[in-house]
Amino acid sequence: MNSILFIIILLYLLSSAGYIIFLFAQKKIYHKLSYSIMMAGFGVHTVLIGVEFFQIGYFPAQNLHQTLLFAGWSLAGVFLVLKYRYRLNILGVYAAPLTTAIMIAAFCVPAVAVAPTPLFKSLWLILHIIIIFIAEGSLSLACGTGILYLIQEHAIKTKSNRFFLKRLPSLEFLDRTGYAFIVTGFTMLTIGLITGFIYAQIVWGRFWSWDNKEIWSVITWLIYAALLHGRLVAGWRGRRAAIMAIIGFAALLFTFFGVNFLLEGHHDEFTKW
Amino acid sequence: MMNSQNGNGEPADIPKTGPEMSEIVLIGVNHKTAPVELREKLAFSGEETQNALKLYQKTPYINEVMILSTCNRVEVLMVTDNRSHAIEAILSFIAGTKAIPQAQLKKCTYIHSGTRSIQHVFRVASSLDSMMIGEPQILGQLKKAFKTAVNQKSTGLILNRLMHKAFSVAKRVRSETGIGGHAVSISYAAVELARKIFDTLDGKTILLVGAGEMAELAVEHLIHNTSSGNLLVANRTLSVGVELANRYNGNAIRLEEIPEKLKTVDIIISSTGSPNYIITKAHVKPTMRLRKNRPLFFIDIAVPRDIDPAINRISDAYVYDIDDLQGVITENIETRNAESIKAERIVDESVIKFTDWHERLDVIPTIIALKNKLNGIAKMELSKxxxxxxxxxxxxxxxxxxxxxxxxxxILHDPTLFLKNPGSHRNKSVYLDFTCKLFNLDKERDETIR
Incomplete structure (x- = not known):
């Protein structure tokens, strides 16, 4: 397993290097190459997770190692699809290294064996995990797009940094793409939370149990809901939308990791290590 | 070795060459050798070009010919067996039809032949010989000129290949160097910046404040890039504004209406002679909410400035004044000059390749190569x-x-005679090229030339 993981990391690393070269050299060939390498890495990655799923018989997101592995997979997958859809090549500079970092973290965290319980086999749980992770993937890309927006906006305002001005796409394009990522992510997040509640109802007999994870999930959801509402009603676009996308993602990260490490709740076992 | 091109190649007195060689010759004037008054007179309209091509086709010794006429250059490119006659014919024709004394014409004319002419064509196509290095129009103009000549059937094997190579060299230069990458005039720089704010300029509304010449210059290129955009012109004298607006299918408004219109416009170009700010922060700040924070781009080309620079501090509003634009331009010009060195190298490489091919089309080396090939075969079979x-x-x-x-x-007797003189109406180059291909002579030819 470890050697396959090593190959995956190597491919993502190569892809990251390619995207960084693309940032400087601005030749199409580099981003095309990086995209293909990333796709290859994603292919091997899919096989790895598939094999693990098959071997242990339940969805492999039960300890921190598996969770990170799946987080990397969903980020890479979401990036590959959304980049194809929206043609925001330069976003690879953000997505590829981030994926690589997650994978390296997964590599460093030992896999702790978790006693399988019948609870893990529920279809609702699998749906919940997959959908939530797709949401997290697109919302992290929205955060990346927001960062690119702020860099480009700063370059145009200050008139000093021609390096980024030349290399990044237009503000309107970044804004629109970021918005599309948030709509995708928010929709998935909503569906993911609903499937989670249904699963809770099946397992614990109640939709809502005032668990820390649940509370923070709803807080995160509210931040994104506010962002979308503000955009539609009051025209929160551009700079403000970019900053909100970054704040939203920070809240998401806290819900994902922070709650498990700092607070207590019923998702604890999924980040055991 | 080939960088000393500045138009004035050889003087227009032509040394004689033998009638055997067919060579590529280019005669022309450009912005470096002739003043605009002369270039205006010399320019060929589409119809004139066709007529001239028809005439040149009938002129003895001119095998292939095409004419490129733009506002910065008039050039005749041809393949001839007798350059002195051909050049004389073309110069006297131009002097005659354009009513310019031959002596005056000759003074501004440059004549290139052989490698120099190939290099010149490649440099022109790649926009290295342009007044503004890297400007993109020239390639389109050259393509059009070539198409006209092809329709007239006045080009043949050599010019067709030369032009196709020129187009591919230009494409390589454009994609491999940053020579055409960045704006080098105020209006281009404005468009370049606008494109970094707005994804597309289509459908954007432009407000022109002040209807002066500067403003018009700046707006022209911008309008060109907005296929379905609107133009509003605000001017102190309404009638002047109306006149300018009509020219671009826009509407004129009064200066007092500007704050109101800020809600709907996207790009504002200001160039009035006003000593005070025309648009202040107090005008813009409240409108941003009404605009739902859609970006607003101010281009201030007036001195003293019309747009309060403090507006740049408002979120989603961007202000560039003339110095900012100039800064962008200066940097871009430096990049272009640096990139043109790379471009010259690409051109030189391609010139060498093309010259190689062209030299293959000589009669004597082809015959020698053919002879060598047969001798080689005979020697080997004989020894066996x-x-x-x-x-x-x-x-x-x-x-x-x-x-x-x-x-x-x-065996070689008849082919040799034919290649030396395939008949007065036939294009020798075609048969030479064919012979080389038929007998696969490229390797032998290389050895013969060296």
Whole structure:
């Protein structure tokens, strides 16, 4: 397993290097190459997770190692699809290294064996995990797009940094793409939370149990809901939308990791290590 | 070695060359050799070009010809067997039809031939010879000129290939160097910046404040890039504004209406002579909410400035004044100059390749190569045969050798005569190229030339 993981990391690393070269050299060939390498890495990655799923018989997101592995997979997958859809090549500079970092973290965290319980086999749980992770993937890309927006906006305002001005796409394009990522992510997040509640109802007999994870999930959801509402009603676009996308993602990260490490709740076992 | 191109190649007195060689010759004037008054007179309209091509086709010694006429250059490119006659014919024709004294014309004319002419064509196509290095129009103009000539059937093997190579060199230069990458005039810089704010300029509304010449210059390129955009012109004298607006299918408004219109416009270009700010922060701040924070781009080309620079501090509003734009331009010009060195290298490489091909189309080396090829085959087959016939005396062996030699001579007799003179109406180059391909002579030719 470890050697396959090593190959995956190597491919993502190569892809990251390619995207960084693309940032400087601005030749199409580099981003095309990086995209293909990333796709290859994603292919091997899919096989790895598939094999693990098959071997242990339940969805492999039960300890921190598996969770990170799946987080990397969903980020890479979401990036590959959304980049194809929206043609925001330069976003690879953000997505590829981030994926690589997650994978390296997964590599460093030992896999702790978790006693399988019948609870893990529920279809609702699998749906919940997959959908939530797709949401997290697109919302992290929205955060990346927001960062690119702020860099480009700063370059145009200050008139000093021609390096980024030349290399990044237009503000309107970044804004629109970021918005599309948030709509995708928010929709998935909503569906993911609903499937989670249904699963809770099946397992614990109640939709809502005032668990820390649940509370923070709803807080995160509210931040994104506010962002979308503000955009539609009051025209929160551009700079403000970019900053909100970054704040939203920070809240998401806290819900994902922070709650498990700092607070207590019923998702604890999924980040055991 | 080929960088010293600045238009004035050789003087217009032409040395004689033998009638055997067909060579590429380029005669022209450009912005470096002739003042605009002369270039205006010399320019060929589409119809004039066609007529001139028709005439040149009938002129003896001119095998292939095309004419490129733009506002910065008039050039005649041709393939000729007798350059002095051809050049004389073309110069006297131009001097005659354009009513310019030949002496005056000759003074501004540059004539390139051989490698120099190939290089010149490639440099023109790649926009290295342009007034504004890297400007993109020239390639389109050259393509159009070539198309006109092709429709007239006035080009042949050599010019067709030369032009296709020129187009691909230009494409390489454009994609491999940053020569055409960045704006080098105020209006282009404004468009470049606008494109970094707005994804597309289509459908954007432009407000022009002040209807002066500067403003018009700046707006022209911008309008060109917005296929379905609107133009509003605000001017102190409404009638002047109306006149300018009509020219671009826009509407004129009064200066007092500007704050109101800020809600709907996207790009504002200001160039009034006003000593005070026309648009202040107090005008813009409240409108941003009404605009739902859609970006607003101010281009201030007035001195003293019309737009309060403090507006740049408002979120989603961007202000560039004339110095900011100038800064962008200066940096872009530096990049272009640096990139043009790379471009010259690409051109030179391609010139060498093309010259190589063109030289292959000479009669003598082709015949020698053909002879060498046959001799080589004969020698090898002869030695194989003689090895099995050991009983032959040396006299008998020599008889064999003599026989093969005269065989080759006889075989080559008719082709040689034909290649040297394929008939007055036929294009020699086509047959030379064909011969090389038929006998696969490229390797032999290389050895012959060296």
């Amino acid at each position: 045969t003689l090895q099995t016939l050991k009983h032959l005396s040396s006299n008998d062996q020599m008889a064999f050798e003599r026989m093969t030699a005269s065989l080759i001579k006889k």
